[in-house]
Amino acid sequence: xxxxxxxxxxxxxxxxxxxxxxxxxxxxxxxxxxxxxxxxxxxxxxxxxxxxxxxxxxxxxxxxxxxxxxxxxxxxxxxxxxxxxxxxxxxxxxxxxxxxxxxxxxxxxxxxxxxxxxxxxxxxxxxxxxxxxxxxxxxxxxxxxxxxxxxxxxxxxxxxxx
Amino acid sequence: xxxxxxxxxxxxxxxxxxxxxxxxxxxxxxxxxxxxxxxxxxxxxxxxxxxxxxxxxxxxxxxxxxxxxxxxxxxxxxxxxxxxxxxxxxxxxxxxxxxxxxxxxxxxxxxxxxxxxxxxxxxxxxxxxxxxxxxxxxxxxxxxxxxxxxxxxxxxxxxxxxxxxxxxxxxxxxxxxxxxxxxxxxxxxxxxxxxxxxxxxxxxxxxxxxxxxxxxxxxxxxxxxxxxxxxxxxxxxxxxxxxxxxxxxxxxxxxxxxxxxxxxxxxxxxxxxxxxxxxxxxxxxxxxxxxxxxxxxxxxxxxxxxx
Numbered sequence: 001x002x003x004x005x006x007x008x009x010x011x012x013x014x015x016x017x018x019x020x021x022x023x024x025x026x027x028x029x030x031x032x033x034x035x036x037x038x039x040x041x042x043x044x045x046x047x048x049x050x051x052x053x054x055x056x057x058x059x060x061x062x063x064x065x066x067x068x069x070x071x072x073x074x075x076x077x078x079x080x081x082x083x084x085x086x087x088x089x090x091x092x093x094x095x096x097x098x099x100x101x102x103x104x105x106x107x108x109x110x111x112x113x114x115x116x117x118x119x120x121x122x123x124x125x126x127x128x129x130x131x132x133x134x135x136x137x138x139x140x141x142x143x144x145x146x147x148x149x150x151x152x153x154x155x156x157x158x159x160x161x162x
Numbered sequence: 163x164x165x166x167x168x169x170x171x172x173x174x175x176x177x178x179x180x181x182x183x184x185x186x187x188x189x190x191x192x193x194x195x196x197x198x199x200x201x202x203x204x205x206x207x208x209x210x211x212x213x214x215x216x217x218x219x220x221x222x223x224x225x226x227x228x229x230x231x232x233x234x235x236x237x238x239x240x241x242x243x244x245x246x247x248x249x250x251x252x253x254x255x256x257x258x259x260x261x262x263x264x265x266x267x268x269x270x271x272x273x274x275x276x277x278x279x280x281x282x283x284x285x286x287x288x289x290x291x292x293x294x295x296x297x298x299x300x301x302x303x304x305x306x307x308x309x310x311x312x313x314x315x316x317x318x319x320x321x322x323x324x325x326x327x328x329x330x331x332x333x334x335x336x337x338x339x340x341x342x343x344x345x346x347x348x349x350x351x352x353x354x355x356x357x358x359x360x361x362x363x364x365x366x367x368x369x370x371x372x373x374x375x376x377x378x379x380x381x382x383x384x385x386x387x388x389x390x391x392x393x394x395x396x397x398x399x400x401x402x403x404x405x406x407x408x409x410x411x412x413x414x415x416x417x418x419x420x421x422x423x424x425x426x427x428x429x430x431x432x433x434x435x436x437x438x439x440x441x442x443x444x445x446x447x448x449x450x451x452x453x454x455x456x457x458x459x460x461x462x463x464x465x466x467x468x469x
Contacts, residue, residue: 071234117238
């Protein structure tokens, strides 16, 4: 039981890295879809959020709709976007650095040119890709260590108990 | 919601004013509104004040904030509208903007350092066209009609009601398929594809589409019996108008002009009238604060008048 528990703990820690990687990938996908809505349909940020909330069955669905509703009330995009992503991060295994590129693209307001707006999102997408690369390396490096440590701890515990 | 939070009370009170026609916002100048043909100064609380000194003075920052809110914080999405000098709000209200222009290749690229805004409130008066409808039909078929007036006399409001009446049918004719090319989103007052004004059951709208392109698209795709467009003007409109007429469409259109003879001198109308494109002319005018509507036939004979 002790051995199984410790190995399980090691696997869970390993799994967290995998889930974290998947969540950053989802964030990257969201930004790419947002960029597409903006460049292809000339959608406003609110419209893009509303459209994506209705199109995609993901964790972002309701959150994006909330952003749209807040913007319709005349609230500023950056604080609303930042708070929403922060809230989503806390419910997941993400670190603040993981969502930072996705948050910061919204910090530049009054973008009057569509190329610039699309460029800012593209920059964030690239930064998220770098982040994914980092998480992937860490997952590969630390993942096996967590499982091995779990196994060893469990084994040691059994020896001590014996 | 187009006013910054500091002017929220003003916005709420202005929305409640009946007969509001225009809101004038000029940098460092008092807020002025026009309602029922009269001019009023407005203070920060949205109340009418007698003297300009007591009125709220709009700052440059206010104007920038209003523009951002109008564009839903996505100015990039309104690039084309800003270039043309106006943005259409939900409900079809047109906000004209003035400022310093940035020119590229001889054309306006952007407007910065905003100096003023003019909010023109779109009104809807259902049934306003009913008294003149008998003169706009022949043998139960609508006639091609041109609405003429200077700005602010209600061309678009009347066009909107005519579209509704023709689309839904009325005592003088059955309902017809109407195609609307709404270049400025003013006729329908569209917001994300949903119209704020009812244009009837048989109406299809091509929103924010250049008139010339939109008219051809409509003819090809929606087979309209009646084609409605707002504010004819350019050379390319003439070509599209001709094409629509050759396809057998009835045209409902508006044009700026002081009177009928003034409009009949315009090249675009001169050209299409050689083929008697328009069988009726509705001239709207404002005299001493009172609206006047006249319906003419192609020989400039007065058929109907209401003062």
